[in-house]
Amino acid sequence: MTAPDTAPDTAPDTAPAPGDGRADLLVVGGDVVTMAPGREVVTGATIAVAAGRVAAIGPADELRARFPGAPELDARECVVIPGLVNAHQHTTADPLVRSMIPDDIASEEAIFGWIVPLHDQVTGDDDELSATLTAAESLLRGVTTILEPGTVAHPLRVAAGLASAGIRARVGRWGWDVPGVAHALPAAESLALQEETVRALASGGTVTGWVTLVGHDLAGDELFVGAAELAERLDVGLTWHVSPSAADARAYAERAGTRPVLHFRRLGVLGPRLLLGHAVWLDDAELDAVVETGTAVASCPGAYLRLGQGYGRAGRHGELVRRGGRVALGCDSHNAGDVPDLLGAARLLAALERDRDEAPVLRADQVFALATIDGAEAVGLGHLVGSIEVGKAADLVVLDTRDLSWTPRGDLATHLVWGAPTHTVRDVLVDGKVVVRDRGLTTVDTGALRREAAERSAALLRRAGLDVPHRWPSIPAAAYSRRSS
Numbered sequence: 001m002t003a004p005d006t007a008p009d010t011a012p013d014t015a016p017a018p019g020d021g022r023a024d025l026l027v028v029g030g031d032v033v034t035m036a037p038g039r040e041v042v043t044g045a046t047i048a049v050a051a052g053r054v055a056a057i058g059p060a061d062e063l064r065a066r067f068p069g070a071p072e073l074d075a076r077e078c079v080v081i082p083g084l085v086n087a088h089q090h091t092t093a094d095p096l097v098r099s100m101i102p103d104d105i106a107s108e109e110a111i112f113g114w115i116v117p118l119h120d121q122v123t124g125d126d127d128e129l130s131a132t133l134t135a136a137e138s139l140l141r142g143v144t145t146i147l148e149p150g151t152v153a154h155p156l157r158v159a160a161g162l163a164s165a166g167i168r169a170r171v172g173r174w175g176w177d178v179p180g181v182a183h184a185l186p187a188a189e190s191l192a193l194q195e196e197t198v199r200a201l202a203s204g205g206t207v208t209g210w211v212t213l214v215g216h217d218l219a220g221d222e223l224f225v226g227a228a229e230l231a232e233r234l235d236v237g238l239t240w241h242v243s244p245s246a247a248d249a250r251a252y253a254e255r256a257g258t259r260p261v262l263h264f265r266r267l268g269v270l271g272p273r274l275l276l277g278h279a280v281w282l283d284d285a286e287l288d289a290v291v292e293t294g295t296a297v298a299s300c301p302g303a304y305l306r307l308g309q310g311y312g313r314a315g316r317h318g319e320l321v322r323r324g325g326r327v328a329l330g331c332d333s334h335n336a337g338d339v340p341d342l343l344g345a346a347r348l349l350a351a352l353e354r355d356r357d358e359a360p361v362l363r364a365d366q367v368f369a370l371a372t373i374d375g376a377e378a379v380g381l382g383h384l385v386g387s388i389e390v391g392k393a394a395d396l397v398v399l400d401t402r403d404l405s406w407t408p409r410g411d412l413a414t415h416l417v418w419g420a421p422t423h424t425v426r427d428v429l430v431d432g433k434v435v436v437r438d439r440g441l442t443t444v445d446t447g448a449l450r451r452e453a454a455e456r457s458a459a460l461l462r463r464a465g466l467d468v469p470h471r472w473p474s475i476p477a478a479a480y481s482r483r484s485s
Contacts, residue, residue, distance in 0.1 A: 023067035024432055025049040027396060028060050030075030033412060035082050035373045035387040039365070041412060047080065049394040052432035056390060073427060073434070075398050079412065082388050083144025083168075083395030083430065084342040085375035088239075088277045088298035088330025091134040092127045092151045092158055093118045096457040100468040101335045107245065107307035110335050114466065116182060119152045121463040126456050127154040131161030133453055136444045138340040139167055139436050142397040142425045146340075147298070147330070147379050149239045149277055150174035150212035152183055155197045163207045166435035166443040168385065168395065170237070172212030173197040177223045187223040191230055198234050206431050208236075215240025215277070217251035221267055228269040237273055237380045239298070244278035245309045261286035270295045275379060277330070280304060281314045287323075296326035296378035299370070301348040303336030311352060318353035318362040321370070328375035343422045346371045350417050365413035398427035 027047040034040050046063045048056040056063055101114045138146060145168040151158045155173040162169040175190035198209030211231040213219050231238035242248055242260050252260045262285060264270050270293040279297045297320060304311035321327050329345045331337040346367045353362040376386025385395045401409060403424045409415060428436035435443050
């Protein structure tokens with residue numbers, strides 16, 4: 001299969017920047033971390049936003065004259081960064097069981113003892129709510145783009161939930177064809193559903209479709225090759241999971257006589273269109289194949305630590321970055337990473353790589369790039385998001401540096417990665433629309449969202465027959481008072 005030079009994205013959110021004379025908003029007076037090729041930080045800058053794009057960057061007086069009457073968002077004493085790109089974030093079922101899955105069980109038990117039974121019982125209403133909840137929390141943490149790497153049964157409901165919160169997203173329907181596994185379908189049927197989902201989400205907006213497989217050892221060669229051909233024909237990206245632990249390498253050794261990534265190369269499915277989720281346990285030859293073919297990798301360090309999958313022993317994502325590989329960051333799911341905090345993921349990856357005591361180290365500026373422009377390029381959106389440049393989408397995050405965590409302000413790259421400033425997100429724009437203002441969502445009633453999530457969580461657990469273990473006993477105040485007297 002011949003892959004394009006860069007991963008594609010042909011969604012209708014690539015309109016050119018408007019000309020002079022009109023602007024929907026001026027973001028005034030912030031220090032703008034552009035993540036443009038020169039990595040300039042433009043101090044005291046104003047950003048003009050028009051028709052969802054960055055129309056100009058410059059002094060406030062100049063842009064006020066150029067765009068008279070435009071409303072303003074005061075960003076003085078703030079740092080403005082590009083919206084963060086989460087390249088691997090599941091949004092279905094798991095958000096309704098946040099921090100309920102025990103943390104002392106193996107990853108296989110977490111998946112097959114908890115997640116699979118939950119997905120067996122999840123409804124479309126559950127999935128749409130879960131996606132809305134994940135998108136809402138992501139936006140409040142400065143994440144403006146999510147790649148949802150596969151939902152089992154209700155991708156269009158997931159897309160609706162993400163769109164209602166106002167986030168940018170790429171969504172697909174999970175596919176696998178191994179007989180005897182729940183929800184498996186023959187390759188042809190799985191691919192037909194993939195195509196149906198991508199076409200249904202091709203009509204417009206910031207939420208569009210991708211081709212998504214489970215991967216691991218749950219897809220046969222016909223499905224892998226068919227998915228790659230389908231993605232090329234529809235001109236979209238595709239993603240699947242592989243080797244977060246050593247299990248996939250063992251399975252492919254038995255199944256194909258070689259390691260997973262080498263088998264994918266033999267099938268001709270590697271290339272810039274493909275984003276591999278995880279790819280932690282790679283040997284030298286696999287790492288070479290990833291670099292040589294321009295295949296991208298989504299690194300989810302929080303998940304590998306939460307599930308004890310051995311990144312410290314086997315992970316080579318820092319080496320991949322140093323070799324010029326295409327790497328993005330992700331937060332995985334609420335049974336793994338637990339929270340869609342991409343700056344938190346950046347900090348974890350920086351810490352894991354720093355602990356290797358290898359030279360050269362993976363610097364903070366390099367890791368922040370993975371969360372922004374490099375991550376955007378890895379998911380085929382580098383032409384649109386990941387940096388603040390004229391003509392690109394106005395996906396902007398305003399960080400309030402009056403918070404004590406910014407006092408005093410250090411080197412910006414170091415502060416953004418090591419200073420853990422996610423809680424200082426004040427305002428967020430996606431495609432030029434203000435979706436977070438003064439730390440509150442403008443798109444979602446969070447009170448109603450909390451109430452519905454609590455109700456649906458309890459109902460889903462009942463249907464799945466799962467009881468949440470609690471480490472500490474809960475005692476009503478009156479009983480505790482009688483016991484203590």
